[in-house]
Amino acid sequence: MADQSQSTAAVPPLEHKEESNFWLPLIAIILATFVSVLSSSLVNVALPKLSTVFGVPTTTIQWVVTGFMLASAVVIPASGFLSARFGSKQVLLLSVIGFTVGSLLCGLAWNDSSLIAFRIFQGLTGGFIMPIGMAVIYTIVPRQQIGLAMGIWGVAAMVAPALGPTLGGFLIQYYSWRTLFFLNVPVGIVAAAASYFFLKDGVKQTNLKFDTLGAVMSVIFFGSLLLALSKGQTEGWTSLYIVTLFFISAVSFALLLWAELTAEAPLLNLKVFKNLRFSASTLTAGLITMAMMGGTFMMPIYLQNVQSMTALDSGILLLPQSVVMALMMPISGKLQEKIGVLPLGVVGLLILGVTTYELGMLTADTSHLWINVILTIRGFGIGLCMMPISTVGMSSVPKELINDASPLSNVTRQVMSSMGIAILTTLMNSRQYLHYYRITENVPSYSDTAASFISALSGVLAQGGVDSATSSSTAIGYLAGIMQKEALVRGIADTFYISAIPAFICIPLVFLLREKKKAKEQSSSEVSEPASASAGADMNTAAPIKA
Numbered sequence: 001m002a003d004q005s006q007s008t009a010a011v012p013p014l015e016h017k018e019e020s021n022f023w024l025p026l027i028a029i030i031l032a033t034f035v036s037v038l039s040s041s042l043v044n045v046a047l048p049k050l051s052t053v054f055g056v057p058t059t060t061i062q063w064v065v066t067g068f069m070l071a072s073a074v075v076i077p078a079s080g081f082l083s084a085r086f087g088s089k090q091v092l093l094l095s096v097i098g099f100t101v102g103s104l105l106c107g108l109a110w111n112d113s114s115l116i117a118f119r120i121f122q123g124l125t126g127g128f129i130m131p132i133g134m135a136v137i138y139t140i141v142p143r144q145q146i147g148l149a150m151g152i153w154g155v156a157a158m159v160a161p162a163l164g165p166t167l168g169g170f171l172i173q174y175y176s177w178r179t180l181f182f183l184n185v186p187v188g189i190v191a192a193a194a195s196y197f198f199l200k201d202g203v204k205q206t207n208l209k210f211d212t213l214g215a216v217m218s219v220i221f222f223g224s225l226l227l228a229l230s231k232g233q234t235e236g237w238t239s240l241y242i243v244t245l246f247f248i249s250a251v252s253f254a255l256l257l258w259a260e261l262t263a264e265a266p267l268l269n270l271k272v273f274k275n276l277r278f279s280a281s282t283l284t285a286g287l288i289t290m291a292m293m294g295g296t297f298m299m300p301i302y303l304q305n306v307q308s309m310t311a312l313d314s315g316i317l318l319l320p321q322s323v324v325m326a327l328m329m330p331i332s333g334k335l336q337e338k339i340g341v342l343p344l345g346v347v348g349l350l351i352l353g354v355t356t357y358e359l360g361m362l363t364a365d366t367s368h369l370w371i372n373v374i375l376t377i378r379g380f381g382i383g384l385c386m387m388p389i390s391t392v393g394m395s396s397v398p399k400e401l402i403n404d405a406s407p408l409s410n411v412t413r414q415v416m417s418s419m420g421i422a423i424l425t426t427l428m429n430s431r432q433y434l435h436y437y438r439i440t441e442n443v444p445s446y447s448d449t450a451a452s453f454i455s456a457l458s459g460v461l462a463q464g465g466v467d468s469a470t471s472s473s474t475a476i477g478y479l480a481g482i483m484q485k486e487a488l489v490r491g492i493a494d495t496f497y498i499s500a501i502p503a504f505i506c507i508p509l510v511f512l513l514r515e516k517k518k519a520k521e522q523s524s525s526e527v528s529e530p531a532s533a534s535a536g537a538d539m540n541t542a543a544p545i546k547a
Contacts, residue, residue, distance in 0.1 A: 022140045026149055028194035029133040032096045034156035035187040036129045039103065039122070040068060041164025042171075042180045045300075045311045049172050054112040059234060063116045066230050069418070071123030073226055076411045077218040077268050079131040080403040085208050088139070088403075089199040092132045096195055098125025100188030107181035130157065135406040136199070138394055144337065147391055151333025154387040155326045163322050165300055166315030173312045214267035217256035222411065225249040229422040233429065269404035272397065278405060280512040281393020282412050287502040287509075288349070288386055289413055290420030294356050294499025295321075295378060297421055298428065299371075302492050306364055306485060320372055321379030328383025336388040345510035348385025352378060353503035360496040364489050389506075392513045420502075424495050432491030439483045 043065055051061045082091045102122030109115035133153070141149040171179045228245035235241050260266040273279045303314035332344055355378035362371075390409070397405040458471040 022137075022142075022145075022149065024194075024198040025140055025200070026137065026152065028191060028198045029092075029136060030153055030156045031187065031191035031194055032092065032129050033133050033153065034160050035184050035191060036099055036126045037157060037160040038164055038167075039099075039126075039181075039184050040065075040072075041161040042168040042183075043068075043119075045165050045168040045315070046172050046177050046180055049177050050112070050115070053177060054115075056112045061112060062234075064112075064119050066227070067116050067120040068123040069230065069414075070223055070226055071120045072127030073411065073414045074219045074223050075124055075127040076131050076407050076414065077222070078215060078407075079128045079410075080135070080269070080407045081208065081210060081267055082128070083132050083135060083403050084205045085210075087201055087204050088132050088136050089195065089201050091128055092136065092199065093192060093195045095125055095128040095132070096188060096192045098122075099129065100185055100192060102126065103181045103184035103188060107178040107185075131406045131410040134394070134410065135402045138397075138402045138406070139399060140200075143395060146395055147333035147336040147388065148330060149333070150391040150394075151330035151387045154329040154333070154390075161296065163319075165311065166319050166322075169311030169313075169315040173310065209265050211259070211263050211265060211267040213259045214256065214263060217252050217259055218267060221249050221252040221256050222415070224252065225415065226418050229418045232422055233425045237426070268408060269401070270408075272401055272405045272408055275393075275396055277396040277513055278393045278409075280509050281389055281396075282409050284345075284506045284509045284513075285386070285390045285393070285409070286413050286416035287506050288352070288382070288389070289417045290423075291352055291356060291499055291502040291506075292382060293417065293420040293424055294496050295359065295375060297424060298492055298495055298499070299359075299375070301428075302362060302489070306489055306492075317368055317372060318375065321375040323379075324376050325379040325383040328380055329387050332384050333387050333391065336391065341388045341392045341513050342510060344388045345385045345513065346507055348381045348383075348388075349503050349506050349510065351381025352385065353500045353507075355381060356496055356500035356503060360493045360500070362489060362493050362496070364485060389510065389513065420499075424499060427498055428491045428495045430491075431494040432487045435490040436484060436487035439487055 047058065047061055047065065050064060051058050054061065079091070099122055102118055102125055105118040106115060106122060109118055137149055137153055138146065168180060171177075171183070224245045228242050228249065231245075232242050256268075257270070260268050260270050273282075299318060300311075300314050303309045303317060304311065309317070332348075335344055355374050358374050359371075359378075394402070394405060394409065455475075458475045
């Protein structure tokens with residue numbers, strides 16, 4: 001009996017040691033995630049500069065962003081199979097190395113075609129980093145600490161896009177565009193070294209068969225859908241090109257569903273969506289991402305096109321919300337372990353919805369202080385709700401299905417993010433045209449108000465030595481510019497109103513994420529019984545299955 005008690009008592013320190021070993025692998029995953037996500041947002045602000053450097057139109061250089069986005073999205077479905085077949089460490093390490101090499105090649109690009117080709121290579125290799133990194137975290141981190149771990153990881157996954165405009169604007173203004181890519185190389189080398197030394201080899205399932213039909217259909221579906229969403233505004237939503245892409249995506253989606261629901265070992269295990277909490281979490285996180293686009297995508301357009309700020313100045317103005325978001329991610333993860341996801345989700349979504357709605361009050365001369373305060377409070381709300389909502393869904397999935405759930409979660413968020421940008425861009429442009437039409441109706445060129453403005457401005461220009469014909473046409477053009485800017489402001493404001501809707505829609509969905517009381521009581525009893533630590537570990541692994 002004494003020997004038995006000694007052996008039982010010896011178990012908890014060993015388990016505690018194993019549980020504390022996840023921090024070093026977590027650092028490696030955070031570094032890899034940060035550099036891959038940051039790269040995509042850095043390049044967005046550099047497109048005008050790249051267009052000028054290579055002497056190509058914006059529609060051509062846009063493929064630097066579009067090609068990377070498409071390439072990284074189409075490989076996500078295969079991440080679960082590759083991770084199970086070859087080991088998560090090997091795939092993540094090769095992905096980081098490939099992304100780093102791609103960054104170096106992008107920095108050495110000699111023309112627009114080579115840059116686009118290297119960006120596609122960068123996306124194909126780096127697309128595995130996010131889903132595999134997330135899957136590894138849920139595999140190595142104990143469930144009672146997953147909230148804190150995901151909160152820290154969320155700093156890289158969610159804040160890097162917000163930091164991109166600031167850092168990208170600084171590098172473009174004071175250094176060469178090549179530094180946008182060279183910056184990734186040292187960070188990528190450190191991330192690759194950390195992945196090699198800190199991550200452990202996973203179990204490899206060598207008998208897995210590759211779902212060829214599912215892979216082909218997923219590439220066609222996600223590629224055609226995301227391409228249609230990204231090019232719809234420039235090509236026209238009713239154009240033959242875009243309609244054809246949507247038709248191809250619809251047919252391939254139907255074939256993808258058939259292939260994955262009938263295959264013995266599907267590439268995308270859609271049956272994971274039978275887990276209600278995972279499905280609700282994935283949908284809610286996607287809607288939050290769409291709501292976030294209102295500030296992340298629309299605010300730089302407002303600051304640069306309406307208030308004539310540089311990319312660097314607008315990035316600095318948007319920086320405080322990124323800092324607050326970064327601080328709140330780990331805090332919300334820790335709070336989730338104590339008070340649950342429901343209060344954090346409801347409060348965070350209310351803050352996100354209300355502040356996004358408040359941004360609809362923008363005018364052409366809105367003060368920067370007001371914008372900064374609203375955006376900072378908004379960042380607080382996003383940081384409060386985003387990671388707990390994402391974490392609770394993935395935590396409800398059994399560990400053996402994590403490699404299946406992570407690609408589904410990431411590719412859904414990618415599609416909804418692109419869909420959000422497409423919807424907001426289309427809405428902004430349509431509302432801008434509507435408001436401009438209404439303004440011209442209220443202030444026609446022959447009205448007394450317009451005539452007096454044109455006459456006064458023409459007089460000022462004439463006093464400066466400008467002939468009457470030039471001064472009159474200049475005054476008319478200036479008045480049209482004022483009207484167009486006002487129409488743009490009102491269009492952006494309307495877009496903010498609409499982008500607040502997904503946040504409010506998410507609030508009822510949060511109630512589906514509540515943990516059952518039995519699961520909470522079981523978890524607390526496991527923590528309070530250190531003598532039976534080995535049994536507690538088994539129960540902790542099984543608890544998400546019951547939930």
